[in-house]
Amino acid sequence: MANTILVGAQWGDEGKGKIIDVLTEQADVVVRTQGGNNAGHTVHIGGQKYVLHLVPSGILRKKKVCVIANGVVVDPVSLVKEIEGLSKLGIKTIGSLFLSETAHLVLPYHRELDSQREILKGKNKIGTTKRGIGPAYGDKAARTGLRVLDLINPERFKKQLAWKLKENNEILKAFGAKPLSFKQVHGAYREAGDFLKPYVTNTVILLHEALRRGDDILFEGAQGTFLDIDHGTYPFVTSSNTTAGGACTGSGVAPHRMDRVVGVMKAYTTRVGEGPLPTENAEIADMLHAMGREFGATTGRPRRCGWFDSVATRHACMVNGIDELAVTNLDGLDTVAAIRVCIGYRADGKQFDYVPNDIEILGRCQPVYAEFPGWETPTHDARKWNDLPARARSYLKAIAELTGARLTIASVGPGREQTIFV
Ligand code: IMP
Ligand code: MG
Numbered sequence: 001m002a003n004t005i006l007v008g009a010q011w012g013d014e015g016k017g018k019i020i021d022v023l024t025e026q027a028d029v030v031v032r033t034q035g036g037n038n039a040g041h042t043v044h045i046g047g048q049k050y051v052l053h054l055v056p057s058g059i060l061r062k063k064k065v066c067v068i069a070n071g072v073v074v075d076p077v078s079l080v081k082e083i084e085g086l087s088k089l090g091i092k093t094i095g096s097l098f099l100s101e102t103a104h105l106v107l108p109y110h111r112e113l114d115s116q117r118e119i120l121k122g123k124n125k126i127g128t129t130k131r132g133i134g135p136a137y138g139d140k141a142a143r144t145g146l147r148v149l150d151l152i153n154p155e156r157f158k159k160q161l162a163w164k165l166k167e168n169n170e171i172l173k174a175f176g177a178k179p180l181s182f183k184q185v186h187g188a189y190r191e192a193g194d195f196l197k198p199y200v201t202n203t204v205i206l207l208h209e210a211l212r213r214g215d216d217i218l219f220e221g222a223q224g225t226f227l228d229i230d231h232g233t234y235p236f237v238t239s240s241n242t243t244a245g246g247a248c249t250g251s252g253v254a255p256h257r258m259d260r261v262v263g264v265m266k267a268y269t270t271r272v273g274e275g276p277l278p279t280e281n282a283e284i285a286d287m288l289h290a291m292g293r294e295f296g297a298t299t300g301r302p303r304r305c306g307w308f309d310s311v312a313t314r315h316a317c318m319v320n321g322i323d324e325l326a327v328t329n330l331d332g333l334d335t336v337a338a339i340r341v342c343i344g345y346r347a348d349g350k351q352f353d354y355v356p357n358d359i360e361i362l363g364r365c366q367p368v369y370a371e372f373p374g375w376e377t378p379t380h381d382a383r384k385w386n387d388l389p390a391r392a393r394s395y396l397k398a399i400a401e402l403t404g405a406r407l408t409i410a411s412v413g414p415g416r417e418q419t420i421f422v
Contacts, residue, residue: 002259003217005247008224009263009316009403011271012242013296013303015328015411016264017041020057020220022409022419023262028215029065030058031207032222033250034240036073036106036136037082038129039222040297044414048089051297054079056220059091065210068099069203071240071250073136075106076151076192083195099196100203101149107161108185109168110135116175126236127273129298137229137239148200151193161186204252211257219247219258225316226271226355233359236275244320263322263405265313266329267395270303272296276362279306279342288332307340307369310402315355317404325400326409330392336374341399342367372398380413385422388412396422 004023008014021043024030037053043060044050050060054074058064068074083093110132117134118125128134139145146164150157162182169179210217223242226232231243240246244261248254268284271277285305288294294303316322333339345352345365356362375389382388388396388410400407410420 003219003253003257004260004262005219005221005244005258006262006264007221007244007316007320007322008242009265009313009320009322009325010224010269010309011226011277012222012224013270013272014224014264014266016221017043017052017057018411018414018416019262019264019326019328019409020218021045021060022416023218024058024061024064026216027058027064027218029067029207029210029217030056031067031069031217031219031247031251032056033069033071033219034242034246035222035238036131036133037075037078038131038133038238038298041222042297042414045416050089053082053298055082055086055093055097058218058220059086059093059097064096066097067203067207067251068097068103069207069251070100070102071246072100072103073106073133073140073240074099074103074148075131076196077188080192080195094198097199098201098203098206099148099199101147101200103148104136104140104145105147105151106132106136107146107164107189108132108180109165109172110139112172112177112180113168116172116177120175125274127275131298134239148196151189152197152200154190154193157190157193158186161189207251207253211253217253219251219253221247225320226312231319233275233362236273236359260323261321262324262326262408263313263316263320264326264328265316265403267308267327267333267399268329269306269309269312270294272299272301272303276359276365277304277306278312278345278362278365279309279367280304281306284336287335291332293329293332307342307367308399309342309367310399311342311345311353312355313399313403322405324408325403325405326411327396327399327407328411330396330410331378331380331412333374333395334378335376337376339372339374339395340369341372341402343370343402344368380418382412382420383417385410385420388420
């Protein structure tokens with residue numbers, strides 16, 4: 001299978017968790033390289049549902065090495081909870097899960113600052129997951145962050161945390177929020193540090209040893225292209241590079257060692273949180289929500305929904321270098337009589353065939369639609385390309401062609417078996 005970067009081609013929640021789980025069968029090592037526990041990857045195996053936030057989805061298969069690499073921001077207390085949850089389900093992590101020494105920490109003041117900034121922004125809020133992701137990456141860039149190697153060094157952690165809390169408590173007081181207690185934070189995080197210590201290692205060395213052995217590595221992206229801090233709809237983005245390059249900087253594996261990029265996208269569009277979404281449509285949102293679909297895996301929020309946007313996915317293809325496409329949630333459109341696909345935008349008397357950078361312009365963009373006849377047949381039992389209705393096949397071919405990449409996977413439901421290799 002070679003070394004694969006998997007990215008979301010839309011606004012996150014493209015169904016990456018399931019595709020990662022499927023591709024992991026052929027991988028030896030699975031790596032998370034960016035984001036934090038803002039991510040929620042849902043995987044269904046034999047009637048059991050797993051929601052993973054920080055631990056790579058590879059953990060659900062035996063004998064896979066799973067790595068939380070340097071580019072991730074880690075809330076140690078939340079990671080411990082996730083590991084304990086997996087352990088209750090009979091999933092072993094020790095010896096298969098590895099945590100980078102240089103990953104930055106998310107601490108309670110990051111979460112508190114995330115919430116306070118959102119409150120202050122009022123109706124201009126980003127709609128973050130309030131997991132402290134932005135402030136944690138902010139500290140990293142400002143060179144004032146604490147890292148995993150600080151957490152597992154008790155003396156150093158104590159000193160650094162005392163200083164950080166002093167500074168952040170002043171800021172929290174200025175927001176009118178309650179300051180945090182050193183004793184409480186220190187106690188909880190030191191305990192998590194002791195728990196996590198056996199997982200901590202130099203993951204750059206580990207990954208390069210794997211490369212020398214000829215192992216196949218899967219880099220699992222979190223969030224999606226339009227939430228990328230550089231290429232997304234700034235400021236309505238997350239704080240990491242969710243695009244393919246983030247897999248290199250976030251892991252220490254060089255670009256020329258990567259063999260392919262797989263882009264995952266839904267057969268329609270969704271977004272959680274605020275910010276422009278040109279193809280947003282109330283009717284399709286009501287339909288999907290009534291089916292019990294499209295509620296956030298991390299926050300439970302109903303996702304905003306719209307038609308497939310090929311202007312956006314073509315852009316995603318370009319900035320990620322997507323070679324292969326996996327289209328998920330095809331079955332979400334099973335009951336639609338006439339399916340629309342956005343093939344261009346119109347705003348201010350101009351036509352756009354790319355995503356404008358100015359989100360005020362993007363916010364004014366009216367989609368230009370092409371219409372496809374729906375198949376109006378359930379697809380969730382399809383296992384092969386030819387099991388799909390002819391109209392579903394035409395639709396898939398059309399959106400892949402508009403996106404400009406090769407369709408290799410279509411998914412018709414959450415189960416591992418509901419996967420069609422094209
Ligand atoms: P943050 O990452 O919590 O700072 O949130 C910033 C924006 O990214 C918000 O619009 C979130 O809803 C969105 N976001 C963050 N993580 C995910 C994800 O895993 N899936 C979908 N949206 C996400
Ligand atoms: Mg998700």
